[in-house]
Amino acid sequence: MWLAFHLLTGGTFLSARNLWNLSVQTASVGVMVGGMVLVIVMRHIDLSVGSILGLTGMIMAVLNARVLPDTSWSGWATLLAGLLVGAAIGAVQGAWVAYLNIPAFIVTLGGLLIWRGFAWILTSGQTVAPLTDRFQVFGGGLGGSIGGPWSWAIGAALVATVVVSDLRSYRRRARSGLPQRDPLLQVLVTALSVALIIGFILIMVGYPDPRTGLPRGMPVPVLIMLAVTALLMWVVRATRFGRYVYAFGGNPEAARLAGINTARLTVMVFALMGLLAALAGAIQTARLNAGTNSTGTLAELRACL
Incomplete structure (x- = not known):
């Protein structure tokens, strides 16, 4: 669906600005x-x-x-x-x-x-602003928004959390003798999670602040x-x-x-x-x-x- 909208909008839908607003x-x-x-x-x-x-x-x-x-x-x-x-x-x-x-x-x-x-x-039905x-x-x-540096800092913290959590879960299940994923599959799953986080941060910092031109961040x-x-x-x-x-x-x-x-x-x-x-x-x-x-x-x- 995203690809279809992207093509129908002439390459606008998957732009950093649109995804940030969404x-x-x-x-x-x-x-x-x-x-x-x-x-x-x-x-x-x-x-x-x-x-x-x-x-x-x-x-x-x-x-x-x-x-x-x-x-x-x-x-x-x-x-x-x-x-x-x-x-x-x-x-x-x-x-x-x-x-x-x-x-x-x-x-x-x-x-x-x-x-x-x-x-x-x-x-009485009135709109209240500003x-x-x-x-x-x-x-x-x-x-x-928090800007580029803080966005990357939060992204790094999220990546570390995902890696540590997956590693602990894998070791805990191994010690308990519980069924678990193949090691290679587990690495791929963790890598996919990390890639999604990095991709999300890239989108957030890809939309510049109209006042300064710097990344708006998250x-x-x-x-x-x-x-x-x-x-x-x-x-x-x-x-x-x-x-x-x-x-x-x-x-x-x-x-x-x-x-x-x-x-x-x-x-x-x-x-x-x-x-x-x-x-x-x-x-x-x-x-x-x-x-x-x-x-x-x-x-x-x-x-x-």
């Missing part, structure tokens, strides 16, 4: 995907994430443009307020599912309509997406919370009888989903430099698919 545009969805995976693993669904994204984005836009002064901390204060609202909305929806036994489909379908309505009521430069950093604006939204993905992977693989989520998804009744507080777990997962939707709202609102009522429309479909 990575920024998809970062908000990438942030929500991890939370949606946990929701789906627990046999639920959250259809309200697009509306939560829109509401929290509008709240952050109002705070940033009309309430908070333009100071060094205003961008972070705006983000924190949005995250708290998103987590609270998710927790409320999770409580309806966990303690009132209302299907998540019904609860979040109602949330899809309700939270979008609150976003409209908040500003936002401060410090908040726009979260959306990958002109100052929302955009902040992509860094946020990578950090969220890495954190959730660690949570799923190495924490009790992650094991409980998969135990609940395998057999909710067995998980409850095993002593897991399944109601609290459900609330926590939905609260996490709400927090990630708010984080996606911050990214998208900052990228647009405006809070609009249409922000996040149909984002629930993209996150679920």
